[in-house]
Amino acid sequence: MQEAPPSYDAPSFPSAPPSYGGGAPQAPPPGYPGAPPGQPGVAFAGPPQPGYPSPGPTNTGPTGPDVMDNPGMAESLPSAPSLDKMDDIGGYSGTSFNSVAAAPPAYEEALQQGPPERGPITSVPVINEEQAREALQQFVSQHCCYGKGPVRQMTFRDLKSSSAFHYMLETFSESRSTTWAYEPFVGQAIDGPQYGPAPGPWDIQAEPQVKFQDAEKHLEVPHTASVKPCHTCAGVCRVRCDHCHGNGRTICSTCGGSGREQYFHEGQHRHRKCNYCHGDGRLRCFRCQGHGQVPCKSCNAKGQLKCYIKLTIKWKKHMDDHIVERTSLPDDLIRSVSGQTAFEEEAPLVWAVTHFPDQTINQASRQLVDRHRTAYNMERILLQRHRVRIVPVTEVISNYKGKDFNYFVFGFENIVHAPDYPAKCCGCVIL
Template sequence: MFSKYTDRKSELVPFLNDSKPRATATSKMHYFDDIIPFGEFECREALEREVKRHRYWKNKTVRKMNFDRIETSTSIQYILESFTEARSTSEANEAANFATMSEASCSLSGGGGALSPWDFEVLPNQLFVDQVRVFEMPGSSQINPCSACNSEGTIHCFHCRGYGTDKCSFCRGTGMKSGVAHPAVYTHPMIATFPHADLSRGYASSSTAMVRHGGSGSGGNTYGIGTPMHFMSKTGVPPPGIGTHDLCYMCHGRGIKECHHCKGGGKKPCTSCSGTGSVRNYTRIKVYFKNEKSEHYTECEIPEKLLFQAEGKRIFEEEQEYIIPISKYPQEDVNNMSKLFCAQHLQKCMGVCRVIRVTINNQ
């Protein structure tokens, strides 16, 4: 786990600045000669922009305004950043693809020793940026029989219950082009009733009971009850008043068609093993890289929301695997916040993650 503590001691560019460089409040011997001059012209431009945004005054009020004195204000920004790493493991499996498995991966199959997720080095793509990386733990791969299909590679089709046939959606299971069952199937004494609810002869939600001959598969003797084929099987003649042109052209009067899920075979390839009959079990490692950041501004007259947008000069920066708090900075407020932030970051990391890099910035 990497961690980074960043203490930034920074001297921000004053919100209002005159043309003469001034010493900071914390160091009387240090001058920032590269600070952008901020005089009456810059102040007037800033006020004109505020007038356009908020309409506090009229433009002529700003143009007639006189500046007697321009005072600067200074704030120190302290930033501590800790870049940490945490790991978790989970069991995963996938279909065993023997064609693409290399000799090295095959030799890992059946590996026995207990492995720790911290035994492997994982480097982040970029320091101090939140990211997540997932990879397979080396030496954890095992080839096992598929329990979903008992290593057969195929499973029964749920939609047709393994029969390979389903209700024809074009005629709604009636066998007629019109989608309405012929009246003769209700009135003929040899046909009896139309058993819609006989789920033992069809399947749930099918609304068409079926007569199946010869076991699974879409054989020629399989038909739906209450269809012209059902009538002909009982009476030997088609229902009165209809011809072949009245039959559904998809199922030819049978009321059922080939199941499109299993293509009429009654079985489908197992989704767990993709039809191979074996699965590969392995351990997946997930690595979480997180950047913990804390920052503090010393008290000044400038609102803190404006300090976020200001640019400053970096006074001090330190980046190590572990750092100690600042203790000898002229402003005691910065020293206290450095101790507080370091203790808080360390407390968050203990027993949860490990520190990769820590950086401190002052500006």
């Protein structure tokens, strides 16, 4: 007697206030301190906050002798601000500049009312000798080095028809993670903690555009933004050039700084003024154009940063399958052809198949459904669907010039698998 699956309760997905939908920052109310008249939704940064250096030149002067010119040297990448300069946002104390996964809330599963009614499983059609010959003829026509003699002259000894079963389980899940992020402040609206507590990562509304399709979305967590002086340039908008170390000049790589280059003429080594640096031995830094400073990349030369917590939402489809095929036909070939869908179900959480005539499929369904229940602990299951396809398979036993050879015809397309075809003109191997 089939053991009944355990009971599960219905899922209750949290809903968020409408103002959180889509992740757009909420406009500050009129009268916000620091907002100029007529612009109640914009907050401008004031003086540097405690713990930040006062605005002024940082790392702007030369640090030593000129360095060798290297046009291929990569530019330095902006660094992230120190975490101790970030605001303390309730519920996000563990957030860093590296992505931190947010554990999904507990929810109840929807299996209380038992499995749905399932109709009977119908059989698939089988092919006859004429269709088996036509399928082989089509197969041979696609291979220029295969002779057509066996197609015309072979005799059929037997056609063994069977069915392959293909069970597929798909789980559509959602994961959420948070990280501190920053961008140049150019006067955009700042939705900070003064407008209320920040909602939790799973309290923000977001819906996937397409079910069972991988997607990713980034949102600003409401009430987490603030404006801070740029940590890289301390608000002065420029930093020392990392190519020339602030000198504005580099050593000519052609002459090594001597201003002279060697050449060979009439059997002798001679010297002349370097054509690249015109005898100076030094070159103007191509990166800073000789100024010794370059625009700050962290703030895009604006001097201030908008810092906020970024929510990353990922939707992912997990798929597992199981094939039951009891002939020598490779199982993987069953995935590539069409068949008859015996049944298909979609639900927040599906019941394992228990009514299929082949018990191997029932067992595989139970195992895969149980595995998907527990395999994605940091993801929330939104939807599941599973199906069983029945794929017709016919093993054709034939004779050509007194020798037996077998081939397979499978799928509704009547695809042929004939690795032992007897009239190959070369050493082709058909997968």
